[in-house]
Amino acid sequence: xxxxxxxxxxxxxxxxxxxxxxxxxxxxASQSFFWYRQDCRKEPKLLMSVYSSGNEDGRFTAQLNRASxxxxxxxxxxxxSDSATYLCVVTVNAGGTSYGKLTFGQGTILTVHP
Amino acid sequence: xxxxTQTPKFRILKIGQSMTLQCTQDMNHNYMYWYRQDPGMGxxxxxxxxxxxxxxxxxxxxxxxxxRSTTExxxxxxxxxxxxxxxxYFCASSYNPGGGANVLTFGAGSRLTVL
Numbered sequence: 001x002x003x004x005x006x007x008x009x010x011x012x013x014x015x016x017x018x019x020x021x022x023x024x025x026x027x028x029a030s031q032s033f034f035w036y037r038q039d040c041r042k043e044p045k046l047l048m049s050v051y052s053s054g055n056e057d058g059r060f061t062a063q064l065n066r067a068s069x070x071x072x073x074x075x076x077x078x079x080x081s082d083s084a085t086y087l088c089v090v091t092v093n094a095g096g097t098s099y100g101k102l103t104f105g106q107g108t109i110l111t112v113h114p
Numbered sequence: 115x116x117x118x119t120q121t122p123k124f125r126i127l128k129i130g131q132s133m134t135l136q137c138t139q140d141m142n143h144n145y146m147y148w149y150r151q152d153p154g155m156g157x158x159x160x161x162x163x164x165x166x167x168x169x170x171x172x173x174x175x176x177x178x179x180x181x182r183s184t185t186e187x188x189x190x191x192x193x194x195x196x197x198x199x200x201x202x203y204f205c206a207s208s209y210n211p212g213g214g215a216n217v218l219t220f221g222a223g224s225r226l227t228v229l
Contacts (some may be wrong), residue, residue: 008154033219043204043220044157087156102218104149104156 001028004090006105013065013112017078021108023088032091033064033071036106037084044087047073078112085109116140120221127195127228135177135190135224137205144210146188147172148180149219163188195224195228202226206226 006023013019025033033050048055048060050071061074071090075082088105118139125164127150136158139146144165149157177199179191190205192199202225206218 004156014123041223044218045220046217049217102159104158106154106156 003103004088006086006088006108010094010109010111011048013110015078015080015112016113017112018074018076019078019110020072020074021086021088021110022070022072023089023090023105024068025090025101025103026034026069027090027092029092030067030069030090033062033100034089034091035060035062035071035073036087036089036104038087039084047086058067073112078110078113080114083110083112117208118205118219118221120203120224122224123222124225127192129185129195129197129228130191131195132191133226135205135226137188137190137204137221138186139188139205139219140186141207141209141219142185143207143219144185145211146182147206147208148178148188148190148203149206150174150193150199151204151223152201160190160203165173189204192226198227200217200228202203 004025035047036044037047038044048057050064052065059076063072085107087107090103092101116187117166119178121136137178146161151157160178161180163169166185169180172177204223
């Protein structure tokens with residue numbers, strides 16, 4: 001089983017749609033969770049961190065389910081500019097100043113069409 | 115601020131050639147990383163550094179070497195290029211790797227093709 005798994009998609013949705021992605025992780029010691037966005041032929045950029053209580057940033061909502069070991073990203077009212085690859089990142093922190101191991105999922109491709 | 119700067123952006127190598135990918139950051143981040151990304155795959159960690167003079171292997175270090183003589187610079191060396199090293203390489207840095215921060219700032223990437 002991969003450490004971090006995402007449905008690669010692609011997800012093709014019309015503008016204005018609501019779309020959700022899930023990401024599962026295998027290491028129960030995972031402590032930090034993030035969603036990154038990667039535009040075509042560009043570098044990944046942080047979209048949002050994922051907190052235990054869930055968090056929202058405008059049209060984006062992130063949820064964490066530790067019991068089932070998955071995180072989710074919900075995008076409401078999709079825009080053409082939301083078209084990108086969404087990368088799930090899971091971290092097992094070693095604590096203190098030690099390196100925290102980051103593991104990336106393979107990414108979910110989203111295409112929003114007019 | 116420039117953030118993380120990588121050079122070159124594109125490079126074509128012949129099998130067996132050597133080259134160095136340069137990476138520099140101006141954010142005074144202690145932690146720096148090199149990743150490779152193959153099509154349809156997640157990022158795989160090659161090497162990382164927790165500070166000047168300290169480096170360690172990631173998931174896929176074979177065929178690569180790194181050094182970290184200053185806080186700012188973290189070059190990645192390919193000694194004998196092989197077709198399997200054709201990939202997009204990303205350098206990244208972070209300020210607080212522990213305590214849940216682990217927010218990476220990436221360079222724009224270097225596309226390497228080995229023929």
